[in-house]
Amino acid sequence: MPNAYAYIAFTPSVRAEQRRFGSADTYARVLSPERDDGGELGPREAAFLSARDGFFQATVSETGWPYVQFRGGAPGFVKVIDQWTIGYADYRGNRQYISVGNLRHDDRVSIIAVDYARQQRLKLWGHVRITEDADVVDLLRGGDGHPGERAIIIRIVAFDWNCPQHIPVRLSDTERDDEVARLQDRIAELERDLARKADFLREVSA
Numbered sequence: 001m002p003n004a005y006a007y008i009a010f011t012p013s014v015r016a017e018q019r020r021f022g023s024a025d026t027y028a029r030v031l032s033p034e035r036d037d038g039g040e041l042g043p044r045e046a047a048f049l050s051a052r053d054g055f056f057q058a059t060v061s062e063t064g065w066p067y068v069q070f071r072g073g074a075p076g077f078v079k080v081i082d083q084w085t086i087g088y089a090d091y092r093g094n095r096q097y098i099s100v101g102n103l104r105h106d107d108r109v110s111i112i113a114v115d116y117a118r119q120q121r122l123k124l125w126g127h128v129r130i131t132e133d134a135d136v137v138d139l140l141r142g143g144d145g146h147p148g149e150r151a152i153i154i155r156i157v158a159f160d161w162n163c164p165q166h167i168p169v170r171l172s173d174t175e176r177d178d179e180v181a182r183l184q185d186r187i188a189e190l191e192r193d194l195a196r197k198a199d200f201l202r203e204v205s206a
Contacts, residue, residue, distance in 0.1 A: 003030040004158035008125055032040040036169035039084075039158050046080040048115065048122055053077070053172060055113035069099050077194035078113075079140050084156050086126075089141040089148035100150070104127045109154060112162070116170035121162040 009030060010018075018024040029035070043145060054072030061067060071088065079087050090100070103109065107205075111124040130150055131137075170192040 004029040005160040058110040072087040087153040121165040125158040129153040
């Protein structure tokens with residue numbers, strides 16, 4: 001089988017556009033039958049997903065319209081269950097239930113997770129299983145104190161590390177505070193160094 005994400009994403013219409021704009025040969029290699037990758041999460045993907053505090057999730061309605069929703073929580077809210085499976089606890093929001101309704105009709109989902117600080121982006125495709133089993137929900141909830149309504153279990157069928165070009169550099173509050181603390185430590189270190197040099201100059205000039 002070709003690369004898993006190319007097998008899904010490179011439809012005939014997509015390939016036609018690639019030929020039109022001259023990138024078909026570049027991407028032909030990922031469609032090679034000798035390729036068989038991009039479907040099993042490795043340590044890099046697991047670490048990346050476990051560190052995220054949110055991602056964008058796309059579903060499709062019965063009328064064919066895509067619907068994108070943001071899902072967020074403290075880092076670690078996405079649980080990597082094994083190399084093919086991730087999950088998260090789904091909480092009560094505005095009670096429109098658009099994503100859940102779409103997934104009851106069509107279990108396919110697409111996710112984009114972004115690390116803005118490091119300009120990294122991971123795309124995933126998968127099939128969703130929804131469960132209201134309290135034990136499963138509690139396990140994925142991770143003891144954050146909020147009652148989950150359901151658990152979303154995603155069986156990954158493909159992933160791709162997206163091009164980092166055009167990802168803006170942004171820092172979360174935690175990342176910003178860590179950066180400020182690092183700079184403050186560096187300033188204090190430089191001030192101590194300057195003080196030592198000033199003391200030395202006073203001694204040699206006395």
